[in-house]
Amino acid sequence: MFTDDPVRAAKPATSMPLSEELLWRMDAYWRAANYLTVGQIYLQDNPLLEVPLERRHIKPRLLGHWGTTTGLNFIYVHLNRLIKAHDLDMIYVIGPGHGGPGLVAQAYLEGSYTEVYPDIERDRHGMRRLFRQFSWPYGVPSHVAPETPGSIHEGGELGYSLAHAYGAAFDNPDLIVACIVGDGEAETGALATSWHSNKFLNPARDGAVLPILHLNGYKIANPTLLARITPDELGELFRGYGYEPLFVEGDDPAQVHRQLAAALDKALARIHGIQQAARHATDGQAPARARWPMIVFRTPKGWTGPKVVDGLPVEGTWRAHQVPLKDFDDPAHVRLLEDWLLSYRPHELFDADGRLRPELAELAPTGRRRMGANPHANGGVLLQPLTLPHFRDHAVRLAAPGGLEVESTRVLGRYLREVMRLNAQAGNFRLFGPDETASNRLQDVFEVTSKAWMATIEPVDEHLSPQGRVMEVLSEHLCQGWLEGYLLTGRHGLFSCYEAFIHIIDSMFNQHAKWLKTTRHIPWRAPIASLNYLLSSHVWRQDHNGFSHQDPGFLDHVANKKADVVRIYLPPDANCLLSVADHCLRSRNYVNVIVAGKQPEWQWLDIDAAARHCSTGAGVWTWASTDEGRDPEVVMACAGDVPTLETLAAVTLLREYAPDLRVRVVNVVDLMVLQPPGEHPHALSDVDFDELFTRDKPVIFAFHGYPGLIHRLAYRRHNHDNFHVRGYREEGTTTTPFDMTVMNNLDRYQLALDAILRVPRLSALASDATDRYWATMERHRLYISEHGEDLPEVAQWRWTMG
Numbered sequence: 001m002f003t004d005d006p007v008r009a010a011k012p013a014t015s016m017p018l019s020e021e022l023l024w025r026m027d028a029y030w031r032a033a034n035y036l037t038v039g040q041i042y043l044q045d046n047p048l049l050e051v052p053l054e055r056r057h058i059k060p061r062l063l064g065h066w067g068t069t070t071g072l073n074f075i076y077v078h079l080n081r082l083i084k085a086h087d088l089d090m091i092y093v094i095g096p097g098h099g100g101p102g103l104v105a106q107a108y109l110e111g112s113y114t115e116v117y118p119d120i121e122r123d124r125h126g127m128r129r130l131f132r133q134f135s136w137p138y139g140v141p142s143h144v145a146p147e148t149p150g151s152i153h154e155g156g157e158l159g160y161s162l163a164h165a166y167g168a169a170f171d172n173p174d175l176i177v178a179c180i181v182g183d184g185e186a187e188t189g190a191l192a193t194s195w196h197s198n199k200f201l202n203p204a205r206d207g208a209v210l211p212i213l214h215l216n217g218y219k220i221a222n223p224t225l226l227a228r229i230t231p232d233e234l235g236e237l238f239r240g241y242g243y244e245p246l247f248v249e250g251d252d253p254a255q256v257h258r259q260l261a262a263a264l265d266k267a268l269a270r271i272h273g274i275q276q277a278a279r280h281a282t283d284g285q286a287p288a289r290a291r292w293p294m295i296v297f298r299t300p301k302g303w304t305g306p307k308v309v310d311g312l313p314v315e316g317t318w319r320a321h322q323v324p325l326k327d328f329d330d331p332a333h334v335r336l337l338e339d340w341l342l343s344y345r346p347h348e349l350f351d352a353d354g355r356l357r358p359e360l361a362e363l364a365p366t367g368r369r370r371m372g373a374n375p376h377a378n379g380g381v382l383l384q385p386l387t388l389p390h391f392r393d394h395a396v397r398l399a400a401p402g403g404l405e406v407e408s409t410r411v412l413g414r415y416l417r418e419v420m421r422l423n424a425q426a427g428n429f430r431l432f433g434p435d436e437t438a439s440n441r442l443q444d445v446f447e448v449t450s451k452a453w454m455a456t457i458e459p460v461d462e463h464l465s466p467q468g469r470v471m472e473v474l475s476e477h478l479c480q481g482w483l484e485g486y487l488l489t490g491r492h493g494l495f496s497c498y499e500a501f502i503h504i505i506d507s508m509f510n511q512h513a514k515w516l517k518t519t520r521h522i523p524w525r526a527p528i529a530s531l532n533y534l535l536s537s538h539v540w541r542q543d544h545n546g547f548s549h550q551d552p553g554f555l556d557h558v559a560n561k562k563a564d565v566v567r568i569y570l571p572p573d574a575n576c577l578l579s580v581a582d583h584c585l586r587s588r589n590y591v592n593v594i595v596a597g598k599q600p601e602w603q604w605l606d607i608d609a610a611a612r613h614c615s616t617g618a619g620v621w622t623w624a625s626t627d628e629g630r631d632p633e634v635v636m637a638c639a640g641d642v643p644t645l646e647t648l649a650a651v652t653l654l655r656e657y658a659p660d661l662r663v664r665v666v667n668v669v670d671l672m673v674l675q676p677p678g679e680h681p682h683a684l685s686d687v688d689f690d691e692l693f694t695r696d697k698p699v700i701f702a703f704h705g706y707p708g709l710i711h712r713l714a715y716r717r718h719n720h721d722n723f724h725v726r727g728y729r730e731e732g733t734t735t736t737p738f739d740m741t742v743m744n745n746l747d748r749y750q751l752a753l754d755a756i757l758r759v760p761r762l763s764a765l766a767s768d769a770t771d772r773y774w775a776t777m778e779r780h781r782l783y784i785s786e787h788g789e790d791l792p793e794v795a796q797w798r799w800t801m802g
Helices: 005-009 020-042 069-086 097-110 112-116 124-133 161-169 189-199 231-241 253-279 331-342 375-381 408-422 443-447 476-488 500-519 554-559 574-586 607-616 641-657 686-693 707-714 737-743 748-758 760-787
Strands: 089-094 175-182 208-215 243-249 292-298 405-407 429-433 470-472 492-498 531-536 566-569 591-595 600-602 618-620 634-639 663-668 699-703 723-726
Touching: 020 069, 020 097, 020 124, 020 253, 020 331, 069 089, 069 097, 069 175, 069 208, 069 253, 089 097, 089 161, 089 375, 097 112, 161 175, 161 189, 161 208, 161 476, 189 208, 189 231, 189 476, 208 253, 231 243, 231 292, 243 253, 253 292, 375 476, 405 408, 408 429, 408 443, 408 531, 408 574, 429 476, 470 476, 476 492, 476 500, 476 531, 492 500, 500 531, 500 554, 500 591, 531 574, 554 566, 554 591, 554 707, 566 574, 574 591, 574 607, 600 641, 607 618, 618 686, 634 641, 634 686, 634 748, 641 663, 641 699, 641 748, 699 707, 699 748, 707 723, 723 748, 737 748, 737 760, 748 760
Parallel strands: 089 175, 175 208, 208 292, 243 292, 429 470, 429 492, 492 531, 531 591, 566 591, 634 663, 634 699, 699 723
Antiparallel strands: 405 600, 618 663
16 A cells, blocks of 8 residues: 655755756756767867867767767756755666766766876866777777766666666665666666566665656657657556656756756655655554655757757757767868857866866765765675675585485575574675575575565465565566665675576676676776576476476576686585585675575585585595596586486496496586686686596586587587587476486486497497487386386485495
8 A cells, every 4th residue: 555644744855946046057067067978979189179179179980879968967967966955875877878978977077087087187188088088999988887986887788777776775774876767778678677666665774766767759769658658648657656756847958957956855855754754653563655756857869969960850859869960071060069069168167277167066065975986886895794604504414425305495595594684684685586485495584584575465475574685576687686786785695596587687697797897997896795696496307397497598698708707506415505605695796606406306415525525616526436546437527416416327327237337426516617727717727627537538427508518618628529418408398307307318328328338448338238228218208108207216216335
């Protein structure tokens, strides 16, 4: 149920309507930002137009986007007023990332840019460098990128701004996130879902998000949908999402200044009213869900730019989206650009040395209140380490390999429960997932927290609460965006997801990985907590759901990224999973992918052995090997829980088929150790790699994912030509668990046959072994077709020392 009571109880904002003097100064500050924006797009010299503009002053390649930036600059100026008037802790998340030059201009005007880039001084020389570096080789990109102070959001791909904004606001009670949503961006699925984030924001303990829909009417070549529906329909849409929309529109700057100032004052009063009502409620009383404010800000595309170029309308059309003037071999276009720049009256804005005039400079907040210097936009400087339990305390007690069958992720759930408990007061850890926490066996966390929920709660519901710290919503986009915003503002988290459906956020992962790669080379960007994925309900145990749920390809996608950013872990059992998870939660500036099954599986290593194994990333399992430390005849390698099971079962078969065969079993838990030295920090040395896999013996490698990934990682290693990899080959259906391995030739019988066929000494056994394999396959298929379950010899198999 909604309530408007907080608003009725709120006191009006204490600010007065804009005076004529303040309005003039704010408009001048806006003109200064617009001037710097146009200068960045076009100029490489003559930044103050001290001499008539010529072709040589203009960049040879014109890149960037003009159309959205004046609106972004306009809002920024008004938020500065609000911050100063109310001493607000506020950051600015920009959905229209193409407005990069505007945000650079604003950071430059307030001084935060020069603080992190001292060579960009606040004078004519610095202004020239500011202009020249934009979209210049090895300069700064045209988007609101990691290089931009105050940014937590790379705007190269659209759709994620509002999810990032809400992620930043969770557990940040004093923070207000002003989020500018582009009307083109608003057409994306990720953004459309993000409006529902208000059902998860608890005003008693979280900050606030002020969405501002920047409605300027056009995308790169087409009108935007939200600009072409009636204001009534638009208002109904956002009221349906649970917001109270405030409308600001026009093309007369003075009128729009007054409208926006009034709308922001009203929005801030409403935010404070909602928060005060929630924070002063009777103990134990859950805060009611109120309608949060949002603003619809409608101004022309390319506002204040050229109105007509070569007889065609530009301002207010799609032609203003990128670079309105391009043909500078035409002197008329040079004059148009000069007139455009002079229309901002730069002599009123900057002194003879190119410094912003003091009466304008004082409009900006100071210190950490500047949006370009707010520490929440550089979350690593606020990051506090998690208090983590001793993972060994949650270990599976194992007397011997294969002596116990448990659900690995359920064991991890008990560990995460304690992570939640130990960090509840700090409020800096959340678990994210699309309606799958219990499905993935992590439900023990509900002993100490619930799922965050501000909507209606019915008596039949379980584990829903406004105070919950588990974030569940059936949108992988939203989970990913929330978590990214949470991490980028200095907190920690974990995203649990079905393996096949993590692909939904492939592109979001791309953008975050690129952000991390870039920030590693920006000294003032402090490291943030790693983005941790737990992928369960994986390909080999989705036999009941069928082909649609069977896909391990996210590993290939992740492995494409720079080695200093990504890690991939395939723990074979619960104790290895505990060790890996503890390591990942302690790490910084990585994307860690952990794949672990939720079904009961045999356990192999005690906790001490597991910790040693995970610290090296790969090792020989001597207890499963028969080479007795001598030169093996075949290496049976495995990575992943089901491939490990099938490999060990194959070893027991080989003891029967070829009792004197010298077999070495190698398990890989950290996939990136396979890469050669110099290609990944975790890479095994060539000596250590050869110690495991030999330099000349056949290697039968059972892999969790697509076989080509192992070849890609190890192709430069010695003995790679002897690697024979079995893995998922895009064969699946609704079937039995073991039949999934059979369909993809990863089963124990296939692996045992592979070994016999590749050991020269066993060539005499090859024909009988092949016949036996096909007879077994026929028996297997007949049995599962008749009984609907796997052969007893498979279902009841247990590891024995033989």
